Amino acid sequence: MSLKAFHLVFILISILFSLVFGVWGVMSYFNSERVAELVLGVVSLLGSVGMSFYLYFFLKKFKHVSYL
Template sequence: MSLKAFHVVFVIVSSLLTAGFGLWAIRQWSVRGDFVSGMVGIGSFVGCAVLLWYGRWFLRKLKGVSWL
């Protein structure tokens, strides 16, 4: 597996983490009314969207590079 393939796996796992972290932070905000948690939750969802966009850009840019 090349760095290209491992990076794609990494971006997928990171996207899942940021989405999960966002849900966790929003839940914290809804239970405790904590402003920081709410902001972190929104920030995490934005981060997830950025990672997914980046993953797509990365795959397009490295079309000719081997997966192995």
């Protein structure tokens, strides 16, 4: 597995985990009404958006590099 393929998989997994954690944090806020959970959820969701932009620009920059 090349460094590009590993990076792609690692970023995709990070985006997925960040999305799940963000949704969990926001849903947990609705049950407990603790502001810290809402903040963690929103920050996590913003992080997943940021990582998505990073992934887009990474793929755009390294489109000429093979996955092997």
